Amino acid sequence: MSRQESPNMCEWLELYMLGGLSQSEREQMEEHLSHCEACKKEREELKAVTDLLPYTAEPVAVPDGMKQRVLGRILGSEADHSGQPSLTGASALQEQIQEQKQAQKDYRVTDASAAAELQKHAGTAQPEPVPAGEHEPVSARRPAGKRSRTFIRRAAGIGIAAAAVILGWVNMQLREDVRSLKGLNASLQQSVSSLQGQLTLAGQPSQASKANKVVKLNPAVEGIVAQGLATIVIDAKGTHLLVQAENLPALRDSQAFQVWLIKGEQKVNAGTFLPQGGSGALYYTFEPQDYDTVAITLEPDAGGTQPRGSLVLAAKI
Numbered sequence: 674m675s676r677q678e679s680p681n682m683c684e685w686l687e688l689y690m691l692g693g694l695s696q697s698e699r700e701q702m703e704e705h706l707s708h709c710e711a712c713k714k715e716r717e718e719l720k721a722v723t724d725l726l727p728y729t730a731e732p733v734a735v736p737d738g739m740k741q742r743v744l745g746r747i748l749g750s751e752a753d754h755s756g757q758p759s760l761t762g763a764s765a766l767q768e769q770i771q772e773q774k775q776a777q778k779d780y781r782v783t784d785a786s787a788a789a790e791l792q793k794h795a796g797t798a799q800p801e802p803v804p805a806g807e808h809e810p811v812s813a814r815r816p817a818g819k820r821s822r823t824f825i826r827r828a829a830g831i832g833i834a835a836a837a838v839i840l841g842w843v844n845m846q847l848r849e850d851v852r853s854l855k856g857l858n859a860s861l862q863q864s865v866s867s868l869q870g871q872l873t874l875a876g877q878p879s880q881a882s883k884a885n886k887v888v889k890l891n892p893a894v895e896g897i898v899a900q901g902l903a904t905i906v907i908d909a910k911g912t913h914l915l916v917q918a919e920n921l922p923a924l925r926d927s928q929a930f931q932v933w934l935i936k937g938e939q940k941v942n943a944g945t946f947l948p949q950g951g952s953g954a955l956y957y958t959f960e961p962q963d964y965d966t967v968a969i970t971l972e973p974d975a976g977g978t979q980p981r982g983s984l985v986l987a988a989k990i
């Protein structure tokens with residue numbers, strides 16, 4: 674997909690600030706900036722970085738020929754003002770070059786003499802000012818700290834450019850995270866709506882309930898006088914198992930009765946109940962095709978996830 678087809682104009686901001694958009698894209702981006710407060714704020718932050726980039730450029734040395742041409746024009750102008758006849762054409766240029774060479778030789782001699790004098794009087798002599806019109810020595814034109822300043826500017830420029838790239842990458846990652854969070858939020862809202870619908874249905878009274886099947890729960894061993902029924906009920910909310918028992922043995926300490934749905938080696942806890950006067954009941958919603966047996970056990974406590982106590986009643990469903 675091309676940039677023109679992209680639905681998110683905010684992703685163009687970095688290219689816009691660096692001049693990487695075409696004329697038509699810049700117009701679209703400027704129209705977007707007129708009403709997007711987030712992009713306006715980010716543009717100001719990026720502008721503070723890009724405004725520092727020109728200071729990272731390395732200075733360019735002046736060509737040698739330019740110095741000679743400028744000095745030639747100055748010398749020619751001084752000759753005109755002094756009343757002396759000026760030279761023109763090739764002869765004037767040649768004379769100016771010769772004068773410049775001689776001035777350079779004289780300066781080197783003067784500079785060597787000054788250096789010798791400084792060696793004799795180190796720490797006491799002051800450097801003489803350079804006469805007007807003569808060339809400055811290289812050490813004067815390039816102070817010792819200049820290279821350090823150049824290095825600092827270059828390092829600062831590299832750092833600023835790297836920071837701009839990192840900020841752009843972080844900005845894109847944050848936008849991806851925001852899009853992911855928006856998608857997750859939409860999914861959560863859909864789940865909440867579904868749960869609200871289920872809660873609403875659960876709060877309504879059962880309608881058109883139908884007892885689909887009733888089985889008798891038989892004692893598991895001889896000597897147990899308890900008996901019970903397991904009824905499968907179907908209504909608009911689903912399929913439910915209603916377990917009822919009576920003449921159950923009395924409980925001691927933390928004992929409890931638990932109902933189990935069984936198929937093969939799989940045993941699922943359908944709930945726990947404490948009888949009153951030897952009778953108790955339990956209501957559980959399930960899928961009947963997943964199980965073939967229902968059983969009641971006497972457990973040492975109500976916290977078991979698998980049967981640990983003795984089997985009391987059971988039946989095939």
